[in-house]
Amino acid sequence: MKTVYAAILVLVLAAAALTGWRLLSPADTYVVGGEYAIAASQAIHGNLRVLFAQVKVDDGARVDGKITALSSTLDLAGSVGGSILAIDSDVMIRATAELVENPKHVAAIPYVILLPGMLRTGYASAQVR
Numbered sequence: 001m002k003t004v005y006a007a008i009l010v011l012v013l014a015a016a017a018l019t020g021w022r023l024l025s026p027a028d029t030y031v032v033g034g035e036y037a038i039a040a041s042q043a044i045h046g047n048l049r050v051l052f053a054q055v056k057v058d059d060g061a062r063v064d065g066k067i068t069a070l071s072s073t074l075d076l077a078g079s080v081g082g083s084i085l086a087i088d089s090d091v092m093i094r095a096t097a098e099l100v101e102n103p104k105h106v107a108a109i110p111y112v113i114l115l116p117g118m119l120r121t122g123y124a125s126a127q128v129r
Helices: 002-018 122-127
Strands: 029-032 035-038 048-051 054-057 067-070 073-076 084-087 090-093 104-106
Touching: 067 073, 073 084, 084 090
Parallel strands: 029 048, 035 054, 048 067, 054 073, 067 084, 073 090, 084 104
Antiparallel strands: none
16 A cells, blocks of 8 residues: 555656646736736736737836746836846836846847737736735
8 A cells, every 4th residue: 555655646746846836836927919007016926928918017016027028018117026038029128127137139020010909818917916
């Protein structure tokens, strides 16, 4: 019986290692299409993924994790606790912005494609506190 429990324990630990312990980390926040603003007293805990959207981080607002933007526009005046990756995106850094790292730009298409109000996930507003 001990060997069965040991085998089950090994399988559980292997599954947890393969998933990268994602169950213990905060969930990513996704913004897809349209315009989205993080107000001055709000914070997003975890990473922010932006797809085909215009995102404004106001002065006094905070993103604790990384920001990854694909074909989007970022207007940063608040603080960002992680790295910023802008793929085919425009990034405006205001004087009040507090960034851990300078944004990395990756260009594959020479212009930004913004889709009008395609989809806005309700999950993003639920993550803002």
